[in-house]
Amino acid sequence: MSDGDGFEPTIVVFACHWCTYQAINLAGTSRMKYPPNVRVIRVMCSGRVDPQFVIEAFKNGADGVLVAGCHPGDCHYVNGNMKTMRRTVMLEKLLQDMGIEKERFRREWISAAEAKKWVEVVTEMVEQVRKLGPLKLAEKREVVMNE
Amino acid sequence: MKEIVIDPITRLEGHGKIVIKLDENGEVQKALLQIPELRGFEKFLVGRTAEDAPQITPRICGVCPWAHHMASTKALDDLFKVDPPEPAKKIREFIYNVFMLEDHAIHFYVLAGPDFIVGPKAPKEERNIVGIIKKLGVDLVKNIIVTRKKLRNLEQLLGGKITHPVMGLPGGVAKPLSEDDWKICYETSKEALEFAKFTLETFKNVVLSNDEYVDLIKSDAYTHKTYYMGLVDEKNQVNFYDGKIRVVDPDGNEYVKFDAKNYLDHMAEHVEPWTYVRFTYLKGVGWKGFVDGKDSGIFSVAPLARLNAADGMATPMAQEAYKEFYETLGGKPVHHTLAFHWARVIEMVYAAERMMELIEDPDIKDPNVRKLPEATPDVGIGVVEAPRGTLIHHYETDGKGIIKKANLIVATQNNSARMVLSIEKAAKSLIHGGKVDDGILNMIEMAFRAYDPCHACATHSLPGSMPLIVRIYDKDDNLIKEIRRD
Amino acid sequence: MSKPKVALYWCASCGGCEEATVDLTERLFDLIEAVDIVFWPIAMDFKREDLEKMEDGSIDIAIINGGIRLEEHEEMVKLLRRKSKIVIAYGSCAHLGGIPGLANAYPREEILKFAYEEAPTVINPDKVRPMKKVTIDGMEFELPEFLEYLKPLDEVIDVDYYIPGCPPTPDLTWEAISKLLSGEIPPKGHVFGSDKSLCHECPLNETKPDEIRLEELKRPHQVILDRSKCYLAQGVLCMGPVTRGGCEALCIKGGMPCTGCFGPLDGVYNQGAKALSFLASVIDIEDEEKYREMLEKLGFDPIGWFFRYSLAKGMIYRKKRDGE
Numbered sequence: 001m002s003d004g005d006g007f008e009p010t011i012v013v014f015a016c017h018w019c020t021y022q023a024i025n026l027a028g029t030s031r032m033k034y035p036p037n038v039r040v041i042r043v044m045c046s047g048r049v050d051p052q053f054v055i056e057a058f059k060n061g062a063d064g065v066l067v068a069g070c071h072p073g074d075c076h077y078v079n080g081n082m083k084t085m086r087r088t089v090m091l092e093k094l095l096q097d098m099g100i101e102k103e104r105f106r107r108e109w110i111s112a113a114e115a116k117k118w119v120e121v122v123t124e125m126v127e128q129v130r131k132l133g134p135l136k137l138a139e140k141r142e143v144v145m146n147e
Numbered sequence: 148m149k150e151i152v153i154d155p156i157t158r159l160e161g162h163g164k165i166v167i168k169l170d171e172n173g174e175v176q177k178a179l180l181q182i183p184e185l186r187g188f189e190k191f192l193v194g195r196t197a198e199d200a201p202q203i204t205p206r207i208c209g210v211c212p213w214a215h216h217m218a219s220t221k222a223l224d225d226l227f228k229v230d231p232p233e234p235a236k237k238i239r240e241f242i243y244n245v246f247m248l249e250d251h252a253i254h255f256y257v258l259a260g261p262d263f264i265v266g267p268k269a270p271k272e273e274r275n276i277v278g279i280i281k282k283l284g285v286d287l288v289k290n291i292i293v294t295r296k297k298l299r300n301l302e303q304l305l306g307g308k309i310t311h312p313v314m315g316l317p318g319g320v321a322k323p324l325s326e327d328d329w330k331i332c333y334e335t336s337k338e339a340l341e342f343a344k345f346t347l348e349t350f351k352n353v354v355l356s357n358d359e360y361v362d363l364i365k366s367d368a369y370t371h372k373t374y375y376m377g378l379v380d381e382k383n384q385v386n387f388y389d390g391k392i393r394v395v396d397p398d399g400n401e402y403v404k405f406d407a408k409n410y411l412d413h414m415a416e417h418v419e420p421w422t423y424v425r426f427t428y429l430k431g432v433g434w435k436g437f438v439d440g441k442d443s444g445i446f447s448v449a450p451l452a453r454l455n456a457a458d459g460m461a462t463p464m465a466q467e468a469y470k471e472f473y474e475t476l477g478g479k480p481v482h483h484t485l486a487f488h489w490a491r492v493i494e495m496v497y498a499a500e501r502m503m504e505l506i507e508d509p510d511i512k513d514p515n516v517r518k519l520p521e522a523t524p525d526v527g528i529g530v531v532e533a534p535r536g537t538l539i540h541h542y543e544t545d546g547k548g549i550i551k552k553a554n555l556i557v558a559t560q561n562n563s564a565r566m567v568l569s570i571e572k573a574a575k576s577l578i579h580g581g582k583v584d585d586g587i588l589n590m591i592e593m594a595f596r597a598y599d600p601c602h603a604c605a606t607h608s609l610p611g612s613m614p615l616i617v618r619i620y621d622k623d624d625n626l627i628k629e630i631r632r633d
Numbered sequence: 634m635s636k637p638k639v640a641l642y643w644c645a646s647c648g649g650c651e652e653a654t655v656d657l658t659e660r661l662f663d664l665i666e667a668v669d670i671v672f673w674p675i676a677m678d679f680k681r682e683d684l685e686k687m688e689d690g691s692i693d694i695a696i697i698n699g700g701i702r703l704e705e706h707e708e709m710v711k712l713l714r715r716k717s718k719i720v721i722a723y724g725s726c727a728h729l730g731g732i733p734g735l736a737n738a739y740p741r742e743e744i745l746k747f748a749y750e751e752a753p754t755v756i757n758p759d760k761v762r763p764m765k766k767v768t769i770d771g772m773e774f775e776l777p778e779f780l781e782y783l784k785p786l787d788e789v790i791d792v793d794y795y796i797p798g799c800p801p802t803p804d805l806t807w808e809a810i811s812k813l814l815s816g817e818i819p820p821k822g823h824v825f826g827s828d829k830s831l832c833h834e835c836p837l838n839e840t841k842p843d844e845i846r847l848e849e850l851k852r853p854h855q856v857i858l859d860r861s862k863c864y865l866a867q868g869v870l871c872m873g874p875v876t877r878g879g880c881e882a883l884c885i886k887g888g889m890p891c892t893g894c895f896g897p898l899d900g901v902y903n904q905g906a907k908a909l910s911f912l913a914s915v916i917d918i919e920d921e922e923k924y925r926e927m928l929e930k931l932g933f934d935p936i937g938w939f940f941r942y943s944l945a946k947g948m949i950y951r952k953k954r955d956g957e
Contacts, residue, residue, distance in 0.1 A: 051906040058949045072919065085921055086913035089928065094909060094935040097194060098738060098949055168772045177772060185763075185779065186645060186702065187744035189752060191735035195937040198854040202892060203941070206732040209649020209800065227854070296658050307887015309656065310649040310800050314887060316854050321888030416754045420767040421774040425748070425755065434756070517857050541753075547932030548852075554753050 009063040009129040011038045011122070014053065016046040016081075019070035022112035027119055034119045035126040038066075045069065047080025051091055054105070058095075064104040064129040066121070071109040081109070103128040104135065149173070149581060165591070167574050173581025178574035180567050180595065182424040192553035197226055197524060197544050200553075201315040204540065207557065212311050213246040213302070214533030214558065215540070217388070220315030222540040225408070226527025226548070227520030229318035234513035238320050240388040241332070241505040242305045243531070247387050248339055248498040249298040250534045251450075251491050254599045255346065256291050259488045262593060263354045267363065268586055283349070294342045297335045304328050319517035329512050336502045343499035347468055350492045355475065365476065368576040369484040369594060371439045371568050372397040374429060374446035376561065377453030378532045379404075384461040385453050385497060387532040393456045394429065397441050399480040403431065407530035410539055414556060415444075417564075426564040427556060437567050445568070448536025448561040449598060450490035455480035460493070462500035468493045484569055487597040524548040533558040535599055562598045569594040637693040637814055640672035640684075642713060644706035645733055645783065646699030650724040653800035660807050667814065668693075672713075684712055692717040694813060696796075700726040700733055700945065701789050704778040714790040719813065723806075725799040725894050727786040728824075729904070730945020732799070737782040737948050738936055785945050795824040798880055799894035799942060805879055826879025828899055831891050834878045837863045846917035849927055853889060864890040865915070870938055875901070875908045894942050905940030905947040912939075 015021040021042045027034060039062075043049060046069025057065045067088055075081040088107035095105050106125055110117050151167040167178040188207055192200060201219040205212030217239065224231060231239075256279065261269075265278040280288045299309045305324070306312030314320045324332070354360045363369075374397060378390040393404045394413075405413055416425040417434045428434050428444035435443040446452070460466040472489060473479050481490075505511060528541045536558035543552040573594035577587045643651065655661060671692060672684055695717035701707055714720055725731040736744060749755060749762050766775050786792050796809050809825040832838055841863040851868040858864055864885070865871040871890035877898050884891055897904035918924040940947050 051909050052903045055903060055906050055949060082919050083914050086916055086924060087910055089925060090909050090913050090935060093933055097936050166774055185748060186733045187736040190739050190744040190747050194934060196852060196932055196934045198852055199937055203732055206647050209647040209652050308883045310652050313884045313889040322860060411753055414754055415756045418749050418757045418761045420761050420764045423763045520854060549932050
């Protein structure tokens with residue numbers, strides 16, 4: 001379960017260029033502190049995020065994944081984020097059925113000015129995932145057959 | 148303590164092996180049939196939307212996918228409390244009999260047939276379809292293969308795919324029978340009837356006219372007095388598609404008759420640590436170990452059991468064959484395991500006659516084949532007679548039809564306890580003084596082949612024998628003899 | 634000129650792939666004429682020792698179906714790989730894990746517990762379980778080990794080609810094997826079948842609108858489909874757009890939508906994830922609340938719907954990180 005021995009989670013973040021990524025920049029230039037546990041991947045639109053990316057991230061060591069883009073109605077490409085919305089809702093159920101705790105996957109709308117929201121979201125997520133410990137799906141399934 | 152290991156057994160679901168332990172005098176102390184197969188269908192059905200079950204469960208067996216498809220579809224009818232329109236039921240029962248016929252046919256001609264048509268002691272090179280060709284002629288064999296293909300083409304026509312059909316839905320079937328498709332079904336049904344009649348004639352000419360075979364069938368080494376189970380209609384006649392489950396005791400008296408919905412009151416499963424298969428038994432009688440008789444809950448299913456559990460067949464030619472069967476073998480019930488083969492052929496005749504009845508019913512072309520479910524799903528139980536025995540699917544869902552729990556009683560497992568009895572009895576009767584040879588191997592084989600255990604993809608067996616290696620070890624585990632069956 | 638040597642083997646298989654081979658009917662006899670079958674446990678008595686005695690690479694083609702579920706399967710396929718020039722993964726289970734791969738969503742212990750303790754018909758007060766080794770009356774008996782989860786073939790050995798389907802059609806089987814035997818060797822890793830999605834060969838293709846916009850989803854038992862029009866456009870999930878073609882659209886002709894058994898198209902690794910993406914894209918709801926409500930009311934099973942044949946490939950198995 002939770003790992004008290006200095007476990008540092010890795011959160012992979014898919015951030016849309018026009019909104020969330022700008023917010024992250026703003027947080028940086030404003031010297032706002034946020035946990036270093038994030039690996040930010042910039043995409044032109046959150047709608048670019050193929051569900052395969054989320055799955056690959058978990059497969060390759062991410063303890064948590066965050067998909068963040070523009071608020072509904074503000075998408076630079078009109079409705080790319082609507083696809084994000086629908087995909088991420090389905091992904092929530094899929095990941096839950098695969099045995100992944102719901103705190104590990106999150107989708108947020110963060111506009112370019114919302115540096116504060118970025119900081120809050122990422123800080124909260126890192127803490128929640130830290131409490132959960134590393135993603136250990138394979139170990140969850142380790143069974144020793146009766147000898 | 149010597150050990151004889153026969154590994155692998157083929158023509159079982161998955162892989163299996165027989166391990167025989169001998170005492171110091173070379174007499175059989177114990178013989179176990181071990182089945183190492185479990186894939187977890189009951190568990191991974193949980194979380195699935197119920198209407199997908201008729202397409203998921205056939206993947207239990209690619210030889211009898213129609214059995215699972217149909218039991219599952221009927222469980223859905225029950226789950227959603229929806230009664231399909233009559234034309235849909237007729238289409239389902241028609242195609243189900245097509246399947247029973249072609250499945251029984253392939254077992255008879257290619258698996259079982261050689262033992263009788265060519266002979267149990269015939270050279271192994273001839274105990275196969277090639278031997279049958281030699282004995283009965285190549286045109287005949289071609290006809291068998293072509294007829295089987297025509298029957299399977301009907302499965303594709305009505306069911307979408309032959310292996311792993313898609314037609315079943317709660318409340319009906321996915322498509323009605325068009326006039327063009329009906330014509331094909333009708334023509335094929337007529338051919339099928341001739342084919343079934345011919346098969347019965349062949350069995351009579353080749354087996355029943357041969358005293359040696361009849362003696363073999365009646366011999367004690369292959370006899371067990373168990374209970375028998377099968378589906379029967381209102382007149383207590385055999386029906387593959389629907390009915391009540393009827394069980395008769397070893398004396399042939401009705402022990403219980405119940406609706407599949409109440410199966411939990413009457414059937415239970417027993418676990419042993421040396422095999423993955425679970426042994427079903429009659430709850431009311433109880434599990435008394437691997438023994439037969441009235442006090443043991445072990446029962447049997449599939450052709451012989453169905454005929455024993457019923458009072459007759461619902462179609463004329465099959466009924467005549469049924470009477471002849473019991474007259475020849477000394478009355479009901481018949482306990483001789485090898486009689487399964489004969490019972491199987493009688494069922495082929497019934498299936499073909501039933502096909503004719505259904506295809507000649509004009510109602511079967513009615514386009515009204517779906518009724519949309521309205522009730523909130525909860526629990527659904529469906530039953531059919533698979534070629535290899537009574538098959539039950541049981542699903543429990545939430546209000547949206549997502550499966551929360553699934554229980555499957557799969558045909559062959561109902562015979563699994565009796566199969567263990569058969570193997571041990573055959574081994575004990577046939578192996579003495581540690582002596583084992585090819586003939587003995589075949590005779591042990593015949594003890595379980597009669598049950599046609601699921602996964603008998605019969606047309607793959609080109610040679611006459613199931614491949615066997617028998618290794619005999621001395622008490623220090625040194626290999627002293629190996630007999631291979633080539 | 635000696636005949637090419639062919640070996641066939643089945644792992645955790647339902648037998649449907651064997652039936653597909655048998656459904657070649659007359660062509661099966663042609664095949665048997667044309668090749669030397671040197672290993673086929675279902676039909677022939679060649680044993681493991683015979684396989685071991687063969688020279689490495691002496692078998693021309695090994696055709697393997699079924700998923701890797703038992704220790705024994707793993708050992709046999711590795712042996713076959715050494716002895717064969719070409720290995721073909723035949724059928725969905727060998728290709729992607731297949732329907733038995735759905736078990737990978739559950740811990741093995743849960744599977745065993747239900748089967749031997751919790752099933753409503755099981756009466757087992759002593760909680761007896763099948764054992765790898767057990768002693769009865771002083772006699773010892775063994776059972777082969779059950780792996781933690783089911784793997785597709787290429788996660789255990791190197792695979793040259795794939796013949797997809799559950800089961801593959803006889804026509805596709807014939808086409809693939811005759812191509813290979815005639816020397817027409819495609820690039821390694823080739824998956825036989827069409828390189829386009831099922832939509833292209835679907836008889837209802839012309840009725841498929843250029844843009845599909847669904848206001849709600851329906852489950853197949855909730856509607857009576859118009860069998861002359863695209864099923865997806867009528868609101869039921871059809872996996873056709875994200876599934877490789879080549880199957881003759883049999884399920885569509887049977888009146889039911891595609892469930893994806895031929896696997897993903899070239900370039901797609903995770904068919905299930907792609908399917909989720911596609912379905913989410915064609916639904917035309919922009920209000921999140923309304924969307925969640927629609928899915929909630931419908932009853933939504935992403936694993937069974939999108940990953941039915943490919944969960945073993947698409948499931949998240951966490952790899953070890955550096956230092957672990």
